[in-house]
Amino acid sequence: MGIFEKFKNGLSKARNTVFKNIKTIFSGKVLDDDVLEELEEILIMSDMGVEVSHKILEELKSRYKSNNSHNDPLLLLRDILVENLQKDEVVSDFQQKPYVILIVGVNGSGKTTTAAKLAKMYSKQGKEVVLAAADTFRAAAIEQLKEWGNRLNTTVIAHQKGSDAAAVVYDAITHAKSRGKDVVLVDTAGRLHTKSNLMDELKKIRRVVEREVPGAPHETLLVLDGTTGQNGISQAKAFKEAIDITGIVVTKLDGTAKGGIAFAINHELNIPIKLVGFGEKEDDLQIFDPVSYCNALLGVDEVI
Structure with a gap:
């Protein structure tokens, strides 16, 4: 297809x-x-x-x-x-190893699934991937990432629930460096209702990444649930205030999402959408293409 x-x-x-x-x-x-x-x-x-x-x-x-x-x-x-849509693709040709990507967003937005789908995308490109289970606040998130790792035959670095998330990230990067692996994908916590604690944790993770891999994180992707509409914009602004976001992933566009949220995201945040999710399967994450997106919304088959 x-x-x-x-x-x-x-x-x-x-x-x-x-x-x-x-x-x-x-x-x-x-x-x-x-x-x-x-x-x-x-x-x-x-x-x-x-x-x-x-x-x-x-x-x-x-x-x-x-x-x-x-x-x-x-x-x-x-x-x-x-x-009215910005396009900027996630990098797949790495000049430096490991290439570190932080995946942030509120709980329920699809962060963990997005991390797994990204792992599959990079694995298909021949990259060796390490998944870091840095959402240590929720045992379910750790188990979910481990399950994805088994399914994708991808290494998952995880500690126990309640562990220091930055320590998980440190171990994941150390593992990747020692084995010469290409990508570290960091699944972070999303407790926006405890905003200050969450943002402090994200800043600590970022400091560890910067210390261990000069120039990293190379990407910080904010995952937004496309069905939340304008509420998603408010969430995004909270993250943007705390950390440097390089790209947006809009998920669940196959559900009750109305489609126009992509334009609001670009207008309100001035951050490019890099990936979109159309389902729960491991191959349902797509590189964002504004032309295909707009043609699909309007029912236009003609290309520009």
Whole structure:
């Protein structure tokens, strides 16, 4: 299955519920006030946010009136939506070993599953991966990562529940360095309701990583549950205030997520979305592609 087909299948619920009427209201290929009003309702309902929706509508009106480009409003909208999404891929060609990636986010966002899926992605590329079970607050998270490690035949470094998370990360990096392994993926805790403790723990982990691997962490990926809508933005801002986030992973887009959250994320946080998750299977994590994403939401098969 190609990239576009994966996005098309993964976003089918958002397309068939939230975005389904866009093709209908554009069927006359006339962009009048009634159409714009209906479109604004759809965009806001999609979790895009009022400010982003207004910005996109203003740009759509401007381009539609211009003769400098095609005037099919559906394709114009698609072009504008693509331009409002940042693209920046996770690195797969490492200049330094081990390449350390911190995976952060609130509990329930899909951090542990994302860590496992990333491990599978890198393993398929021939990289040797170490998973660090640094969410020591929850025994279930440690066991879940161990289970993934067994399934993927990937090394998991774990301590007991309540252990020092930074010590787990230290051991994982030491193991990777001694065995010449390529990637260390660190699954961290997500107790946002004890925000100060969590952020202090993340800063301590980061200090250990920086000391043991100069220039690391090479990535700090924030995992956001796509079904939480604007609440996810608030969560992201809390993490961004405490640590340097290099990319976003949006998960559960195959569920009740409305699709527009991706645009709100880029607008509010100015952090690129690097990966998206469309399910629980180990191969359901995809490199984010704005063109496929927007085409899938709008039901457009034509590529730019």
